[in-house]
Amino acid sequence: MNVFFQTWPWYISGFLIGMIMLCLIYFGKHFGMSSNLESLCSMSGLGKKVAYFNFDWKTNKWNLMVVVGAILGGFVAAHFMYDPTNVSINPKTIDQLSLLGIEAANGKLAPDALFGNQIYKSPKSILILIIGGVLIGFGTRYAGGCTSGHAISGLSNLQLPSLKAVIGFFIGGLLMAHFILPLIF
């Protein structure tokens, strides 16, 4: 049972994510998380002001249910299936991060340096999270999908546009991780 509570190996996790996508296809839908951001905007009545959000969000209710399920899953996994003894982040990564002032994971999912409660006192930290979010929201809508919609669903269906998007994801991510992040911290 220990295995169940520790970090799941990549081959099991990857297989399950693939199956989740196939499940949604079998249900007559598709796997794509970022379109929920659109639905949330439409739900709040933005469709009256911006034509882009003028669609019937209720047709995407099923996807919002996936989101609710995902939030519950995150809660259960973090609170009832948690074994902090098994963290195997590359020691090199940990050393590198400590130079930036970001503490080791020690079982956490997010560093306090970025996501700790003290960040509410720092306008810079708040801005980092909001700007990160803006880039994610703007980028995924512009590209028409995120990791789930392009990297998993699109590549599984051998879509060339998705490959272009994933190449874009990595150009952006590499630029951030190697050149911009060290300037911020």
Next chain:
Amino acid sequence: MKFIKFLLVGFVFGIVLTKSEAVSWYRIYEMFHFQSFHMFGIISVAIATGIIGIQLIKRNNIKAIDGSTIIIKDKEKGSARYIIGGIFFGLGWGLVGSCPGPIFILIGAGVFPVILVLIGALIGTILYGVLKDKLPH
């Protein structure tokens, strides 16, 4: 009731992504520094599973749960929107370490400052909605 299955799929998704640490900021940083195979393994196996599954569905003409034909839409052709949009998303992914799925999952996992990322993501979505016609696609 017809939404229960989606709730369940989401639930499993949330657990898998948390237990695989795909929602971890550290894992994303590690991935972009090529210091671990973990994330690449997850994504590759997910795609391999998906390719095999989709081929099986297409070749055997498998019907959806309600008996209807399964239609998997092709992505629109183009380059600019995928590359430019992709780079924007990648910058955000590398900075806050979460893509749209994990944003929601982390809120459930109790990492509440992620709500700021969600607010940002909604602002970014609105920004795209407003600017859409002026952007190259």
